[in-house]
Amino acid sequence: MADKFLGTYDPNQVTLSVSGRLVSGFFDGTFISVKRSDNEVYKTHVGARGEVSRTKNNNTSGQITFTLKGTSPDNAFLDLVKNLPNTFPVMVKNNSDGKFVAVASQAWVSTDPDKEFGVEESGVEWVLTCADLNKAHLS
Template structure:
């Protein structure tokens, strides 16, 4: 009989490190999203007589999107590095059950985020472009 209990997820066990700095002040809801530019591992080609071949997708680019509270001190840090001419490393890690890691040695901020003001605190959405995004369930 299979175990019924799968484990425990704790958002406090999810970390984002940008250029060696641990980012804090995440917004509620989905606060980090990791996505490959092209999600298919292979492109399939079927010939005229039904012969199938596949081509490996070597595009490892992707994005890491995250949302910070408007009061997060890391908004100022990201403002400082957004025009940096060199790329920087980024690491997302979930240390709770169902471990996961995503990393890129070459990431950059491609566009300046929008800013809103309202009656309640707003969030700032940052998007990191990654040249070599690697994802793994550990």
């Protein structure tokens, strides 16, 4: 019989490193999203007579999107990084149960985030484009 308890997820065990700096001050809700630009592992081709072949998809580009509180000091850091001509490494890691890691050696800030002001603190959404995004669930 399978175990009923699968583990514990702790948002405090999720880290984001941008150019070697641990980012802090995340907004509530979904605060980090990792996705490939094209998530198909293989492309399928069917010939005129129904013969099927597949081609490995070597597109490893993707995006890491995250939202910081307006008061996070890392907004200023990312403002500096976004105008640099070189790329930087980035890593997302979940150290709680259900371990996960995503890494890229070549990333850059791809959008200049909007800024809102209201009666409550708002979030600042940052989007990093990654040339070589690799991600995996770990045991």
